[in-house]
Amino acid sequence: MSVPDVGTPPDLRQSALLEVGCEELPAGSVSDVLDSLARLVRAGLEEKGASFSGIFSGGIPSRLVVRIDGLLPETSAREELVTGPPVSAAGGWPSDPSPAVRGFARAQNATPEDLEVVETPRGRYLSLRKRLPSLPVFEILPGIFQGALSSLTFAKSMRWGRGNGPFLRPLLWILALYRDEVVGFEFAGQVSGRLTAPPRYRGSSPVLVRNVVHYDSEVRDWGVELSLARRRDRIENDLILAMRMEESAGTWPDDLTLSLDPQLLDEVTCLVENYRVIPATLPERFSGIPAPVVRTVLKVHQRFFVADSGAGRPVAHFLGVSGNPTAELSVVRDGYVRVVAARLEDAAYYISRDVAVPLSDRVPGLDSVVFFPGVGSVGDKVRATRRLLFEVLALLPDGLIARHHTTREDLAAICERAAILYKADLLTGLVKEFPELEGEVGRYYFLREVEKGGEITPLDRAVAEAIASHYAPRTFRDPVPEDLPSLLLSLCDRAVGQAGAFLGGANPSGSLDPFALRRSGLGLVRILAEGALPLTLSKLADLALEAWGLSSPPKPLSETSPALVAFWEDRMESLFTRDGASAWYGAARLSDEPPFLSWRRLEFLSEFLLSADFGAFETVKTRVDRILSGENSSFDPALIAVSEERALWESLAALEKTPFPHDPTREDFFTEVLRLKPLLPVIEAFFSAVLVNDPDPGVRRNRQALLAILSGRLSVFGHLDRLVSLSRKERDNG
Template sequence: MQRDILLVEIGTEELPPKALKGLSEAFTDALAGLLSEHDFSFGAVTGFASARRLAVQVHELTATQADKVVEKRGPAINVAFDEQGQPTKAAEGWARGNGISVAEAERLVTDKGEWLLYKAAVKGQPLADVLPELVRQALKKLPIPKPMRWGAGSAQFIRPVHTVTMLYGNELIAGDVLGVASSNHLLGHRFHCPQGTSLSYAGDYEQALEQAWVIADFAKRRQRIVEAIATLAAELGGEVIQDDDLIDEVTALVEWPVALSAQFDDKFLAVPKEPLIVTMKDDQRYFPLHDKEGHLLPAFIFITNIESKDPQQIILGNEKVVRPRLADAQFFFETDKKVSLHSRVDGLANILFQKELGSVKDKSERIATVAEQIAKLLGADAAVAARAGLLCKADLGTQMVLEFPETQGVMGMHYARHDNEAEGVPEAIFEHYLPRFAGDMLPASTAGAAVALADKLDTLVGIFGIGQIPKGDRDPFALRRSAIGLLRILVEKKLTLDLVTLIDIAADSFAGLLSNTDVKSDVLEFLMGRFRAFYQDQGIAVDVIQAVLARRPTLPLDFDQRVHAVSAFRSLPAADALAAANKRVSNILAKVEGDIPDQVDEQLLTEAAEQQLAQAMKAAARAATVALGNNDYSLALNELAALQQPVDNFFEEVMVNAEDANIRANRQALLNQLRELFLQIADISVLN
């Protein structure tokens, strides 16, 4: 069977840079999936994407669909024939629709009955006949929230389409996609090759475009940018401030990347580096540089989409563009410093946090109160935590943060330092936003951790307190992120704070504002529910998490210790047998009517196996108690793992439901004590 390379390219106006990578991956996956669904065989599939094109190259693609046999089931036999064995109208209609007689039909026999069956041999269609429709279907699958129309046609896509190429080997596949007929014409670089180029063989796609000043492969173009900016940075004696998202965005903006460096006046370095970095990255897509100590350098690297004969003119142009933006940041900084951070707190009364929960000033005052109490529990400087809590949102009223919202917190830190706030306050102001996203750093100071916990608790308790519980994907106050951040701080910083205590402190700070009378239990349930996502992201098995959740430890650090202990126990040779035994014990005890004795009467232990189990349990309990006293759950489970053989022997040799009621109750008490030994740590009966 003939096999060759297929190239499908959609040439467009400039595509949205932040969406390009996702669009390319979706187009590649969709087209490959549709070809597979339609019985085409192929090898490797490669996606290409640049500012003006989406393309897919399919290697070793068959020229024709595989032939197949389609089974069409007809009516059941008791419906297909009457009492005399003659075909009914239902059977004849079905047969006629398939172009056969009832007599030619086969029979399908299953354990559920017997039916008429027709097996039709379907000849595979040529690729040229089905590809245009498959391309249209693939494009409809792309994540395009707001498609646009252009010209007088009715076609809709994310950007106007100028060219469509469907080339199989050297054969152009005719067809119409998004109102554009397929041709072998490809768009070249907008400036270096505006006339475009033509493609005679699908396998030459990359080379043909490179001659038209386009690097079509996203990954190759990205690597070229990474290497170019690293080389330039080294020449300038600095390092690029790493930002993978920015590299991806710039890669999507250009088709022929050329890296250049430029300078700015070092007087701007008197401004904190964060807003300077934001304006260079977000406004201009520049790559700022810093030295090995992390100090910003008065230089930046940018990527241009043209191989200029006079690059100095481009450099001067970019330096001219960035200067007023840096001057704005300088002006905002100097203006903001004229007013102290503390004097801005009253202004927060004009910023609404939530209409039922008050202003941002109200929130700041609550954070200060809660942070102070948390700091006392942690043995940290309560005054520092309270002051940082009061000031932590004050920079929201500064011109700098209004212009550069990404700098909130960090500018509060700089302004607090300028105001000579007490040691630890500036850092805690910045740290109270941490962690901002998955994998982000945590507060370094204990006071910062206290303020961060207070802020997250205020949001969680407040929003739950007015009944706005997250449902489905809706989470406008990012409560799930706050919850995970709170757990991360408590666990990773090894803080011995109980969730119940923290929720009580936060709830009390609202002084009657909350309408939900179940707010404390609701928030606790929400936080306990976050443990599952928190540990699944770390690769912990779901049944391990469930085993610990069954015991509901509300001290996150304690929860963490139990989870890791049970996860380690799960790999022990004795784990499966003990988990099964605990499950069996749970089932037995669940059926007991009446009370189970608290103590085991050794005089009633008549069988050797139950006597041995009782003695082994005493020894294991003593050892486990010592381990549990040190919160060493792993050691405790290791000690209890020694019970495997005595437990197995017990179930093999002893009848729990003895006829004698006293003996039966005594054995139930023994099993209950066995179960309680493990429940001190987790419910291992739920382990798979």
């Protein structure tokens, strides 16, 4: 979002203002709408040659504001190049121009003789240079404001009244000013004027605005901070201050931790203009409710901020952000507690009913829940996940299992129990009432059952953690599970679910993804990449499809597997994209290797790109790959003809004694750079003295085989040529 430097306040007497009042937009869309509106206004001003110092955007769901600061009263005179037909279609121009040339010139109020030839990336074109005079800014602002509003795009929009719209929500007013004058235009049934509306807690009488300075004064008098970023910072600081004040007063314990979820903070920021922080405490009777349930009610259902007491202790304190700063604190606080108490009483009711039926007794009921027609039930999915889980477990090296401080036998026992019970909580009343708690409820009920029968062991806790974490990561911001059973169960559940969806014909298409497979797929590749699991996407796809055990699948597995792999590769590209550059994926990803290798190579390349050695290795790797013909033959040292060829072979043979590790770390990649760096002059001497594509077919094949060995060793760095443009950009910026 564009916000002027707060250290140098703009001269608002030279500013233009656009404020759009509307019925409340979804809070999650406010930031994007404001950014888009500011970008469109900026583009319109730049297209017309207007001079300005900056653009500010801010507001809330019912008030969108864009302010143009330092706007000069006239645009700059400028030259515009209008491209016409290509020279190839110009006929005998200029003496005998083609109809296309004459038509273009006529449309531009010019003659064919006024045109000139211009070189473009697409070739040579006839063009016209037009001198555009300066214009009063007041004349261009109506079109810019109206055009920006008309160009906003929404997934869903509305019409209202007698065909007014479309817009995301019905418009209530438009305030548009430049200096002291109204910028007049009409949009969606509203005519711009001088009127604005105060915040709801200040009444409903409209306010007549004289100019931008007056508007700024009114907003400050209301106590409103229009900037989303500054309002967010204020709310965050006030939440922390309110908790500290409660601790200082002795009404709250002094060991609380305030959970400032960034997404919740963003949402609350977009819900209020002015506000008051309300601290509140839950009645003691809810101390037995599981902490995840209380957090969900407070955070997800009511958008409150939780003051946490720590693991294993009940949640009793929270902070709300009221959009009415004038309301009486005790009244608002009592209302908050009553709303939360009603939801927690519902939770207590369902818990009392659910515990009467063990999780294991609920498992058969999953067979009656349809997963995908023609594919199977949720019960079928659970059994398929268990089959895949043990297929994957058999592929794990002992070293990986040891790094997670467990044994293969314990891991198998944990996975066996978790794979049977992990979906059983779907049939509980608590999950039906609080679907956000899937998994967490399973953990709570499982541990409660174990505790009822005896002492909870470390293996029991591992099973409970796997049940609770099999949905992780739920979003891109969430971390992947840390323990191996949770990693494996989450991976296999996703793989089987997505394989079943593809068998059922639910492949995402365009903007349609009703089963959120893209989000789930991104979580799957993150688990493979960040969890360092040695599985290729093709192997996982084949195993996941076979795990369903369908004798007559809706789609042939031979067709579904490549489609599933391509879908996961798309998720990999999304994961690997950095700063909008997808070249990182092309550089780091080698064909059908475990994603964790590509992920670690990506981390290495992001540093190696900036090193002095990048250019030399990229040049050599690109040269070798261009010469290789793709012939499959083995190298025969007996056919070596020149010393430079022998030197390269001996250097490569010596490197075979120190193969690149199968599970490399960042340090391993840089060690390989140091190991291969002495090879660079040997390679240069080889290319200077040796003709690879020798006329003798046997010699040519042998030298091609030697280069193939060299290319294989260099391939641990990925496709360096894909990063050349990024390397140049880094050097230019450096």
